[in-house]
Amino acid sequence: MRKTEAASGAVTVLREGRHLAAEIRGVELSRPLDEAQFGVVHRAFLEHEVLIFRDQDIEAAQFMAFGRRFGALTVHPFSPNLADAPELIVLDNHRDNPPKLTDIWHSDETFREAPPMATLLRTTITPALGGDTLFASMTAAHEGLGDATRRLVSGLEGVFDFKPFRTLFGDSDEDHRRLRDLEARYPPRNHPIVRVHPESGRKCIFVNRQFTIGIDGMKDSESAPLLAMLFDQANRPEYQYRLRWRPGTVVLWDNRAVQHYAVHDYTPQRRRMERVTIAGDVPFGAGAGYDGPVIGRPAIALGDQDAVPDAGDEPVRQSRRA
Secondary structure, rough: OOOOOEOOOOOEEEOOOOOOEEEEEEEOOOEEEEHHHHHHHHHHHHHHHHEEEOOOOOOOOHHHHHOOOOEEEOOOOOOOOEEEEEEEEEEEEEEEEEOOOOOOOOOHHHHOOOOOEEEEEEEEOOOOOOOEEEEEEEHHHHOOOOOHHHHHHHHOOOOOOOOHHHHHHOOOHHHHHHHHHHHHHHEEEEEEEEEOOOOOOEEEEEEOOOOEEEOOOHHHHHHHHHHHHHHHHHHHHHHHHEEEOOOOEEEEEEEEEEEEEEEEOOOOEEEEEEEEEEEEOOOHHHHHHOOOOOOOOOOOOHHHHOOOOOOOOOOHHHHOOO
C-alpha cells in the first residue's frame, strides 16, 4: 500500500498501514514537544493507534518524560525494572535469558481494574536479524465482525486474570506468600468484551488470549469457542502491522484498541528494550453511553494511478475467453 502523508507545521504524519500505524517525522523526543506539536501527535495517536518515531537519540529520562505527556506512568507488578526508576521496564534478552511470555497476542496488563491507556517502547540494543513486533487493530477487528456476532458479544463481559505471570513463582514459602499478596491486589476482573474507546468513541474487541480466562455468566464450554473466535481476529493479516526495529526507534501504541505480539526469533542475539505504560481508566461498553467526539481513520488518499481503467483495457480471465 502506498504511504500517505499529512503535514502540520514541522510535524509530518506518514501513514504506514490501512488500519493502523503511522510514522511521525519532524519531532525530536530529546526536547519537550510544544503544544502544537503535541496536538498533532495526539490526534495521530487517536487516528492511527500506533505511532513510530525513528532515529531518536534519547536517554531514559527523556523517554519517560515523553510518556508523561500522555499521563502518569504506572509500575508493572511483574516485569523487571530499575530500583531508581520502577516505572521503567527493562527487557534484556540474550542467550542466557531468552524471551518469554510475550509471543502471544495481548493488550498490556488488562488484568488491572484500570488497564494502561498506552505503552511506549524503545530499543537500546537491536538484533541484526529478527525481533519484530506485530500489532493488530481491534477496532478494525470489531468492524469486521458480522452484524449478528456484534449483537451477540455487545454487553458481555470477559473475565481477566494475570495467569501467565503465575509461572514466575516457585514452590517456596516466600513465593507462595508473594503470589497470595498479588492475588489479593489483582483479583480477577470483569471488562466488557466490546470496549468503547474513551477518546475516539470507536468500538473495539477488548478480550485477549493472554489475560482473558472466560466470559461472565457462561460455562467454560460455552465461552471457549466464542473467545477463540474473538482471539483469532488478531491473527488476520488485514488488521495487522509488522514493525521492524532499528536503532533509535521509539513506538507508542494505544493499549485500549491494539494488541501486540513480540516475535521470539532472534535468540541467541541480544535484544534490549525499555518500556513504560501510561495509566488508563476503567473500561466501559456501549451500554454506559458515550457523548464525546467520534474520531475515525482518515480516508485513503487516492492518486491518478487509482483511477478505474478504461473499458476494454482490463485483463480477462482465460476461462472467459472465446
